[in-house]
Amino acid sequence: MTATDPFQGMGAGIHAFKAFDSAFERTRSLLWPFNWGVWLRLAVFVLCIGGFGGLSLNLISLPNPEDLANAGIASSFGHLAYIGIFLAILLIIRVIGAVFHFVLVDGLTVGPVTLFWTFDVRVRKGLRLFLFEVLLGGALLGVGALTLGLYDVSLSLETIPELFAASPPFLIAAFLLWFVMVVTIDLVVPVMITDDCGVLAGWRTVLGLGAADPGNTSAYLLTRTLLAVAADLIVTVLVLAATLFSFHITFYIEFFAIPLAFLAAGLIQAPFLAFFRYYGLLVLGSFSPERALLPSRQSSESAHGVEDAEALLVPQVR
Structure with a gap:
């Protein structure tokens, strides 16, 4: 990059705008013609990751003692055992979700989109990402704890919405941490793949790319925020x-309604998940062409077998 051409090596134009149409077309090619297998696998990604972007903490309310008593669990030991099992399952899902961020990138860039094809080689990076998420979540709860002296709100999963409404510092911290996680998923995760590095090293690389091109960085941050808000709504x-x-349609029978609702939620979010992953990969490729993963992906019209895809993926899997 030279002083006379600030965009040399990064691509001319506004990366955030250029990536939009291409991300949309890639998403359409992936999901249409309709393929139940691809849609269902993306739905599983959504449910394990915790959504299609942002700080995926999976804030599921813990059962209260009254509900447990109604279910026949009345002792304190029973409460602790039940909550322990609940948290263990949630922890496993979150770890799997962190690894899935990398597996999904592999599927979208090389293909095919599967759940466990590259899972074993991405476990180490997924654990690093999971620990990073835990630190962010802990920081957010720490900010919430600091505000308890100013606001008459107890700190629990059920009262987090009250903290949002009552505490501007908590709201600001939550937004900042959410955006840190958005950039981590969009840009840092693929950098961790291309550079074979950890989360912090990936962040240093992304910050360096952003500092070298502040105009495109500002456009990306603004565009990504607006897209996220619109998609969330x-x-x-x-x-x-x-x-x-x-x-x-299930006459309020929870045994049938709840799984059906979860499935519907996953399928609804599947196109958004694919779009935002494609979008982040395209933006990163514009900032740093040597880290562009999508150009190596074969066109959606020319499908190839798992063996061919594995051969293409070898240089990327560390």
Whole structure:
């Protein structure tokens, strides 16, 4: 890159705008013609990752003692055992979700989109990402704890919405941490693949790329925020409608309605998940062409077998 051409090696134009159409077309090619296998696998990715972007903490409310008592679990030991099992399952899902971030990139860049094809070689990087998420989540809860002296709100999963409403510092911290996780998933995860590095090293690389091109960096941050807000609003409305419909057609029988609602939520978010992953990969490729993973991906019209895909993926798997 020279002083007379600040965009040399990064691509001319606004990366955030250029990537939009290409990400949309790649998403359409992936999901259409309709293939139940691809859609269902993406739905599993969504449910394990915790959504299609952002700080995926999977804030599922813990059962309260009254609910446990109604279910026949009345002792304190029973409460602890039940909650321990609940948290263990949630922990396993979160670890799997962290690894899935890398497996999904492999599927979208080389293919095919599968759940466990490269899972074993991505476990180490997934654990690093999981620990990073834990640190971010802990930092957010720490900010919440610091605000308890100013606001009459107890700190628990159920009262986090109250903290959002009552505490501007908590709201600001939550937004900043959410955005850190968005950039981590969009840009740092593929950098960790191409550079075979950890989360912090990937962040140093991304910060260096952003500092070298502040105009495109600002455009990406603004565009990504607006896209996330719009997508969240659309998905929230669709998921609520699908949930109500699921309970309606199953006559409010939870045994059938809840799994159906989860499946519907995953399928609704599947296109958004694919779009945002493609979008992040394209933006990174514009900032740093040597780290562009998508050009190596074969066109969606020319499918190849798992053996061919494995051969293409070998240089990327560390």
